[in-house]
Amino acid sequence: MTTPQQELDRQTDPAAPLLEVEDLEVRFPVHGAGFLRRVVGHVHAVSGVSLRLSERETLGVVGESGCGKSTTGRAILQLVKPTAGSVRFQGQELTKASSSAMQKVRREAGMVFQDPYASLNPKLPVNDIIAEPLKVHKRWRDGGPERVAELLRLVGLSPEHGNRYPHEFSGGQRQRVGIARALALEPRMLVLDEPVSALDVSVQAGVVNLLAELQERLGLSYVFIAHDLSVVRHISDRVAVMYLGRVMETGTREDVYERASHPYTQALLSAAPWADPRQERSRERIVLTGDVPSPVNPPSGCRFRTRCWKAQDLCAQEAPQLVDRGAGHPVACHFPG
Ligand code: SF4
Numbered sequence: 001m002t003t004p005q006q007e008l009d010r011q012t013d014p015a016a017p018l019l020e021v022e023d024l025e026v027r028f029p030v031h032g033a034g035f036l037r038r039v040v041g042h043v044h045a046v047s048g049v050s051l052r053l054s055e056r057e058t059l060g061v062v063g064e065s066g067c068g069k070s071t072t073g074r075a076i077l078q079l080v081k082p083t084a085g086s087v088r089f090q091g092q093e094l095t096k097a098s099s100s101a102m103q104k105v106r107r108e109a110g111m112v113f114q115d116p117y118a119s120l121n122p123k124l125p126v127n128d129i130i131a132e133p134l135k136v137h138k139r140w141r142d143g144g145p146e147r148v149a150e151l152l153r154l155v156g157l158s159p160e161h162g163n164r165y166p167h168e169f170s171g172g173q174r175q176r177v178g179i180a181r182a183l184a185l186e187p188r189m190l191v192l193d194e195p196v197s198a199l200d201v202s203v204q205a206g207v208v209n210l211l212a213e214l215q216e217r218l219g220l221s222y223v224f225i226a227h228d229l230s231v232v233r234h235i236s237d238r239v240a241v242m243y244l245g246r247v248m249e250t251g252t253r254e255d256v257y258e259r260a261s262h263p264y265t266q267a268l269l270s271a272a273p274w275a276d277p278r279q280e281r282s283r284e285r286i287v288l289t290g291d292v293p294s295p296v297n298p299p300s301g302c303r304f305r306t307r308c309w310k311a312q313d314l315c316a317q318e319a320p321q322l323v324d325r326g327a328g329h330p331v332a333c334h335f336p337g
Pocket of ligand 1: 262263264302303304305306308309310311312315320332333334335336
């Protein structure tokens, strides 16, 4: 248990990370049929996830769909309530924060969603969409219209675009509007949940480059959630690879992409295309057999064992901890390398 003094020390320690997630768990109840709709099980969406994010850093969180990466992002911002674990942002524990304390946190930590069309109110012009957080947080009277115009320029749109509605924009432009809205309150951190995966490949690079420019200019920190390994590689300083609700491997971008040690990371990387045609021709593919098991009833021991070609008896008996076993970075595998 943390004492008040330890909590104070952590809040005032300049070397403390901006975001610390420890042993995060998110479980959703599964209800049975019938009138009473009793709870018959739980979806183990996120299990024992620990992450760190420093100032001006980008942490890429990567994995197949259903691996719990988006739920992790939402749980960081308390948009879904964690079942257990700790989320500290700027030294403040968010899992126990009151709604008024979370209101203040939302000025400092925003979110950009995957589908810009679904996350923007189609009935409002873009000016009103971007103005909304300024009004909710009582910043509108203090130069609100000028701030909206500034935000539009910041994301590469013109203030004249402000009178248009979301359907009048392309997908890339709509995502720029979503980013402008997330920046309205001058946050220090953004959780970006698959921010480019709904966009054409041709416009993805423009949005990723914009995010990199904004980070440099505004000193932002990002949790960048994606299933596309090449996008994560492009933007991330550090990377966490998730499978079935757990972090399998984490480290710097070079650790994960050049010295992958977990069989799952190796399989993911072997399936990703290379830009260099010679490397692409000599690429050895590791084909994973079977489907991702149900998160309602995950496998005992290592969650990857039902698809892992290196699995041994121990893998079914004991869940591997995420520790450095000689690879130079943490890996959750009994037999890495
Ligand atoms: S612990 Fe075993 S099953 Fe899991 S990834 Fe390592 S070798 Fe494969």
